Amino acid sequence: MPRWHCASSGLGLDLSREQLAEQPARLVLEHGSALVMPFGDGAVDKCYSVEAAQHFEDRTAFATEARRVLRPGGKLCAAPFFATDESAPGDGIDYAVPIEAFRAGLHEVGFADVRVESIGDRVRQGFDTWVSQTQCKGSWGRNWLKANRAGLADYFLVTASVSRVTSRK
Numbered sequence: 001m002p003r004w005h006c007a008s009s010g011l012g013l014d015l016s017r018e019q020l021a022e023q024p025a026r027l028v029l030e031h032g033s034a035l036v037m038p039f040g041d042g043a044v045d046k047c048y049s050v051e052a053a054q055h056f057e058d059r060t061a062f063a064t065e066a067r068r069v070l071r072p073g074g075k076l077c078a079a080p081f082f083a084t085d086e087s088a089p090g091d092g093i094d095y096a097v098p099i100e101a102f103r104a105g106l107h108e109v110g111f112a113d114v115r116v117e118s119i120g121d122r123v124r125q126g127f128d129t130w131v132s133q134t135q136c137k138g139s140w141g142r143n144w145l146k147a148n149r150a151g152l153a154d155y156f157l158v159t160a161s162v163s164r165v166t167s168r169k
């Protein structure tokens, strides 16, 4: 994997004002959509998406926007959960979007060096423990551990780069 650096500052977006209120104070936060980012072309060095891409209603729009706002040489890092393949059932685990569709979408909009790493083994127990302590403890979220153990869904670390010399698609 490439080396990634923690940002000491940044600007975060979320559709939910409640979620924004819970985020770290060192981030500047705005109410907005990751599908229509309020940044100019090439204005962003690094784009991080944590625990969110599986909820986006249009992942191609997200990929297109991330590609647009990142500068040449910029990096995307996303940590979503997705279905492991096309055969996963479409109910019980939120959106059963196959990881391959997300990976292919990033490649399609012009990202280079798209890499996908399974990290479910490292996060699944902690994720389930967290869900069990929230108001979602009786929801689909508790199915995630079972779905991961059955090989239906997984957490992924997805990284991609914008080439230093590129032609926009």
Ligand SMILES: C[S@@+](CC[C@H](N)C(=O)[O-])C[C@H]1O[C@@H](n2cnc3c(N)ncnc32)[C@H](O)[C@@H]1O
Pocket (backbone or CB within 6 Å): 013, 014, 015, 016, 019, 032, 033, 034, 035, 049, 050, 051, 052, 055, 056, 057
């Ligand atoms: C599981 S929460 C994770 C929130 C935060 N990233 C974190 O790790 O604590 C998923 C978030 O995705 C947000 N979301 C869904 N669609 C979005 C979109 N199009 N643009 C921005 N945020 C979106 C939801 O509002 C929700 O807060």
